[in-house]
Amino acid sequence: MSNPTIRVRGLRRTYGTGTTAYEAVRGIDLDVVGGTITALLGTNGAGKTSAMEVIEGLHRPDAGSVEVLGLDPVADRAQVRRRVGVLLQDSGFAGDLSVAETLRMWSDLITAPRPVAEALELLDLTHRGDVTVRALSGGERRRLDLACTLLARPEVLLLDEPTTALDPESRHRVWQLVERLRDEGATVLLTTHYLEEAEALADRLEIMHAGRIVRSGTPAEIAEGHPSVIRFRTPAQAPAQWLSDLPLRHAANHDTTTLEVDDLQGVLGAVLDRAATHGLRLERLEARPASLEAVFLSIAGSQPLSADQPATQPAAQPEGATR
Numbered sequence: 350m351s352n353p354t355i356r357v358r359g360l361r362r363t364y365g366t367g368t369t370a371y372e373a374v375r376g377i378d379l380d381v382v383g384g385t386i387t388a389l390l391g392t393n394g395a396g397k398t399s400a401m402e403v404i405e406g407l408h409r410p411d412a413g414s415v416e417v418l419g420l421d422p423v424a425d426r427a428q429v430r431r432r433v434g435v436l437l438q439d440s441g442f443a444g445d446l447s448v449a450e451t452l453r454m455w456s457d458l459i460t461a462p463r464p465v466a467e468a469l470e471l472l473d474l475t476h477r478g479d480v481t482v483r484a485l486s487g488g489e490r491r492r493l494d495l496a497c498t499l500l501a502r503p504e505v506l507l508l509d510e511p512t513t514a515l516d517p518e519s520r521h522r523v524w525q526l527v528e529r530l531r532d533e534g535a536t537v538l539l540t541t542h543y544l545e546e547a548e549a550l551a552d553r554l555e556i557m558h559a560g561r562i563v564r565s566g567t568p569a570e571i572a573e574g575h576p577s578v579i580r581f582r583t584p585a586q587a588p589a590q591w592l593s594d595l596p597l598r599h600a601a602n603h604d605t606t607t608l609e610v611d612d613l614q615g616v617l618g619a620v621l622d623r624a625a626t627h628g629l630r631l632e633r634l635e636a637r638p639a640s641l642e643a644v645f646l647s648i649a650g651s652q653p654l655s656a657d658q659p660a661t662q663p664a665a666q667p668e669g670a671t672r
């Protein structure tokens with residue numbers, strides 16, 4: 350295999366020093382092959398942004414190494430900047446410039462930029478070109494962020510939560526755009542909290558928990574071995590034990606019947622046959638294959654700390670509050 354476009358080995362990042370030191374990234378290895386999309390997923394506070402910031406060259410690693418396009422993102426910053434597009438979680442724009450002016454200002458800094466009109470069109474912002482940045486919605490501002498990132502036609506895209514704050518339609522469009530850029534040859538590493546999108550669109554997933562990568566692989570490889578789920582409203586007239594001889598991993602039977610199964614098609618067929626035989630209507634019937642959600646629940650429920658970790662931990666935080 351040729352060298353990966355992004356190569357990370359033994360990456361560690363610590364905040365603070367001495368007794369207040371906290372190691373947010375605890376030795377991760379990561380390869381992103383050229384022309385693919387990798388999604389870095391994780392529980393809240395897992396260390397995704399802390400790792401991305403080192404890969405982006407905003408911080409030096411405390412240990413380990415990062416190479417992007419064979420270059421060191423800090424030491425070779427000037428070369429890396431020309432070839433790598435970075436989308437941070439928050440970026441500052443001058444609120445009183447218009448959308449088109451903002452893009453023109455950025456494009457003046459770039460050799461051979463993508464035309465501003467094309468960048469506006471890619472992010473569905475053409476009709477907002479004359480609006481001041483201050484007047485944009487959160488989702489439009491995020492799209493402007495991404496438009497600025499794409500001006501330089503980067504070979505590598507490092508995107509920290511590109512679809513956060515977007516409505517479902519815009520999210521869908523951004524994912525289509527990211528896929529298209531990948532198909533044109535770009536290499537993409539992104540973080541996201543949207544598991545279904547990552548599952549459907551990323552070539553490879555890396556799941557972080559408590560500073561480490563705990564699962565890696567294609568979406569199918571990662572979901573493998575986790576149960577599929579059949580769910581329906583429990584029919585009032587169902588005879589006792591009508592499903593008890595089916596090969597179920599687990600069954601919960603309250604107002605809603607939830608069956609965890611390995612053979613989704615086989616068990617679903619048997620359930621439908623029996624419902625027909627007993628004249629039962631299965632309201633709100635759903636059948637879902639093994640999903641990342643199940644993997645996530647099993648990771649989030651696992652012990653977060655192991656013996657070799659430092660004793661100092663940050664105070665408990667509300668969901669989503671990382672800084």
Ligand SMILES: Nc1ncnc2c1ncn2[C@@H]1O[C@H](COP(=O)(O)OP(=O)(O)OP(=O)(O)O)[C@@H](O)[C@H]1O
Nearest residue numbers: 364373391392393394395396397398399663669671
């Ligand atoms: N500047 C900082 N000083 C101290 N601790 C920090 C700092 N930034 C992040 N942390 C801690 O490092 C850990 C990892 O944070 P990070 O933002 O990298 O996680 P994340 O996976 O991106 O989380 P989320 O999905 O919630 O955005 C968290 O426990 C966070 O509180």
